Amino acid sequence: MIKVKVTPIGNSMGIVLPKEALTKLKTGKGETLYLVDSPEGFMLTPYQQNFEQQMVAAEKVMKKYRNALHELAK
Numbered sequence: 001m002i003k004v005k006v007t008p009i010g011n012s013m014g015i016v017l018p019k020e021a022l023t024k025l026k027t028g029k030g031e032t033l034y035l036v037d038s039p040e041g042f043m044l045t046p047y048q049q050n051f052e053q054q055m056v057a058a059e060k061v062m063k064k065y066r067n068a069l070h071e072l073a074k
Contacts, residue, residue, distance in 0.1 A: 004018070025045075025046050027046045034047065036049055
């Protein structure tokens with residue numbers, strides 16, 4: 001467990017993540033992190049939770065409109 005403190009940043013509040021946490025999250029300056037509500041509490045993750053669902057939907061659309069997309073790519 002890594003202990004962090006909430007600190008004022010401009011007109012907002014934030015936390016500073018230690019290098020160890022950034023390494024474990026495989027993230028760095030300018031990257032987006034997601035705060036996800038889970039049964040155990042909030043979880044900080046670099047992965048968008050519904051990304052896989054979005055990719056499945058995109059693949060269905062691309063398969064259905066394959067010919068049209070191929071023409072548009074020319």
